[in-house]
Amino acid sequence: MAQIISSKVSFTKENVSLCMCPQCPVQGASKCVKGKMSSIAKALERQPLKREDIPGIYCSTGTATCRDLDPSQYCMCADCPVFNQNNLASGQPVGYYCRDGMAK
Ligand code: SF4
Ligand code: SF4
Numbered sequence: 001m002a003q004i005i006s007s008k009v010s011f012t013k014e015n016v017s018l019c020m021c022p023q024c025p026v027q028g029a030s031k032c033v034k035g036k037m038s039s040i041a042k043a044l045e046r047q048p049l050k051r052e053d054i055p056g057i058y059c060s061t062g063t064a065t066c067r068d069l070d071p072s073q074y075c076m077c078a079d080c081p082v083f084n085q086n087n088l089a090s091g092q093p094v095g096y097y098c099r100d101g102m103a104k
Pocket of ligand 2: 078080
């Protein structure tokens with residue numbers, strides 16, 4: 001099935017490397033995210049990238065495929081270069097893309 005990716009934010013290796021989601025407390029206790037991070041180097045070699053392999057850049061790829069996140073914690077998107085470069089503060093939703101879906 002084709003991946004539906006936000007037209008606002010590019011799903012690129014460069015943006016994945018800038019994304020703050022791997023350091024975010026919302027994902028901090030997620031075993032699912034830890035598992036994906038353990039094979040992230042391999043996942044980044046794949047072309048095209050697959051959204052279910054990358055536990056981040058949800059502003060581009062939409063809601064997290066991991067189900068054990070904790071959105072009561074603080075979202076770090078506002079501190080992220082991708083957020084600022086793409087002017088995501090002026091769109092919807094603003095942050096918590098892992099929970100609320102891709103940036104529009
Ligand atoms: S989208 Fe925001 S809340 Fe979700 S993991 Fe990334 S930084 Fe954290
Ligand atoms: S704005 Fe949030 S979801 Fe998008 S790349 Fe940055 S930290 Fe990741």
